[in-house]
Amino acid sequence: MSVRIIDVREVTKPIASPIRNAYIDFSKMTTSLVAVVTDVIRDGKPVVGYGFNSNGRYGQGGLIRERFAPRLREADPVTLLNEAGDNLDPDKVWAAMMTNEKPGGHGERSVAVGTIDMAVWDAVAKIAGKPLFRLLAERHGLTANPRVFVYAAGGYYYPGKDNSALRGEMRGYLDRGYNVVKMKIGGASLREDAGRIEAVLAEIGSQAQLAVDANGRFDLGTAIAYAKMLRDYPLFWYEEAGDPLDYELQAALAEHYPNAMATGENLFSHQDARNLIRHGGMRKDRDWLQFDCALSYGLCEYQRTLAMLKDYGWSPSRCVPHGGHQMSLNIAAGLGLGGNESYPDLFQPYGGFPDGVKVIDGHITMPELPGIGFEGKSDLITEMRALAS
Numbered sequence: 001m002s003v004r005i006i007d008v009r010e011v012t013k014p015i016a017s018p019i020r021n022a023y024i025d026f027s028k029m030t031t032s033l034v035a036v037v038t039d040v041i042r043d044g045k046p047v048v049g050y051g052f053n054s055n056g057r058y059g060q061g062g063l064i065r066e067r068f069a070p071r072l073r074e075a076d077p078v079t080l081l082n083e084a085g086d087n088l089d090p091d092k093v094w095a096a097m098m099t100n101e102k103p104g105g106h107g108e109r110s111v112a113v114g115t116i117d118m119a120v121w122d123a124v125a126k127i128a129g130k131p132l133f134r135l136l137a138e139r140h141g142l143t144a145n146p147r148v149f150v151y152a153a154g155g156y157y158y159p160g161k162d163n164s165a166l167r168g169e170m171r172g173y174l175d176r177g178y179n180v181v182k183m184k185i186g187g188a189s190l191r192e193d194a195g196r197i198e199a200v201l202a203e204i205g206s207q208a209q210l211a212v213d214a215n216g217r218f219d220l221g222t223a224i225a226y227a228k229m230l231r232d233y234p235l236f237w238y239e240e241a242g243d244p245l246d247y248e249l250q251a252a253l254a255e256h257y258p259n260a261m262a263t264g265e266n267l268f269s270h271q272d273a274r275n276l277i278r279h280g281g282m283r284k285d286r287d288w289l290q291f292d293c294a295l296s297y298g299l300c301e302y303q304r305t306l307a308m309l310k311d312y313g314w315s316p317s318r319c320v321p322h323g324g325h326q327m328s329l330n331i332a333a334g335l336g337l338g339g340n341e342s343y344p345d346l347f348q349p350y351g352g353f354p355d356g357v358k359v360i361d362g363h364i365t366m367p368e369l370p371g372i373g374f375e376g377k378s379d380l381i382t383e384m385r386a387l388a389s
Contacts, residue, residue: 003088003127004077006046007037008069008116011387012059013052015347019156022186022217030059031350032112035388036072036119038088040127049123050374050384053115054294054323055347056265060112068097068112087127093120094300110268110297117298118327118372126371132327133366136334146366148332149339150359151211151236152176153324154346155183155200163199169345170200170208176344177359179208180236185226186217194229201233213239216266220249227257237262237288245272251281262288265322268296270305277312284314288338292322293331306335324351326372333366349379 011033017026033052040047053060072080075096082089097113125132137144152173155166166183173181183200185193200210212235218226223241230238237260242249244266254261263280267273273291276282282289289309293302306316317338321328324343332340342359343351354376357364369376374384 002077002085003081004039005036005072005080005088005093006039007035008064008072008119009035009037009387010061010064010069010115012061013383015055015350017346019158019346020187021156021184021213021215023215024056026055029055031055032059032061032064032115033383033387034064034115034119035384036116036123037388038123038127042126046388047123047126048384048388049119049121049126049371050388051115051118051120051122051327052294052325052350053111054292054325055343055350056322057108057111057295060108060115063109063112064116067109068116071096071099072116088120088124090117090120090124090298091300093117094298106267106269106272106296110301111295114294114296114298114301117300118294121299121327122371122374129370131366131368131370132330132372133332133334136331140335142334142336144334145336146333146368147363148329148366149180149320149363150178150329150342151180151182151320151339151362152178152344153182153213153341154343155181155196156346157184157187163196166196167199167203170203170210173344174204174207177361178344179362180211181208182211182213182236182239182341184215185212186214190222190225190229193226197230197233209234209236211236211239211262214241216240216243218242220252223249223253224256227253231257231259235259239263239290240265247276247279247281250276251279254281254283260286260288262290262320265290265292265295267291270301270308273305274308274312277309277314284312284318287318289314289319290322290341291319292328294323294325294327299327299331302331303335326353326374326377329353329364329366330372349377349383352377 036049239262
């Protein structure tokens, strides 16, 4: 059986919400939805792989339609196949997309490539007839663990949202089975944020832990001022205090904050990730890495990032990706990551889990669905199939 990519389709969809973090509001946020259509027929229909980019970066329709999708349509189909010739080779597909691209420039193109890459891996696992997490574990000689830690991301600034509403939001996450919740800081004064944190801690008590996220807002002085305030609280982590590429700030901050920190969601290549490890003062015994494959050239690149981390003595269990999507859930279950972000109430239908999957004691169990498992989420697969048809 020979496999061919018949088409690559993209549509830009709104995921708008009146929320904001310390840096941006999401009132005009979009995402790119991609379908990679193959000539493989299952149950009378072509196998289609789906992908989309994570929240926080806008849709990449221009780059996908004008640059990367045409390269796949124009490639000799044989050059995209695995050695057996019975499936696509994601690394060969990735190389075809990156033909004639200069090194560096890891910005918006990494999002465009990562979106298509997600769809390719979905198609590859479906053609193999396996959940992606099991396919990944087999390829790496690992044992898949379908039980994955997830935390609830929320706590955004919202018009008219007071501390009582913030407490209610966090209580809702606990009621749904989460034991780690996250809130935004840096969009108000330090004093106001301290009050917000104390309100949430009073609400969750010993039932859960709280992480806080500054979304890269602070200069070094403000980051240290917050660190001195935050270190008195029993936090799960202090996330992305300064600009993601300011490794010196991150390293200096470690001298003032002895507890766990997290960063990396806005680094878009394994080279940037390596610079964080080399120069960012990250501590492999307590800190967390949040690289998001959907924003950083996809799973092909993410595997290179994991190989780099191994060379520097880091365990994949210190990776808890940003984005709250099912692709990272599969990577976590297949390659032994520490867990995954989730958005129980936001960025729908792209966030969340397949229908019927429940959070129990802060973990979910992956269903045995071929591919990434999008077909198990009824509201999401409806939009995806509309694009494929």
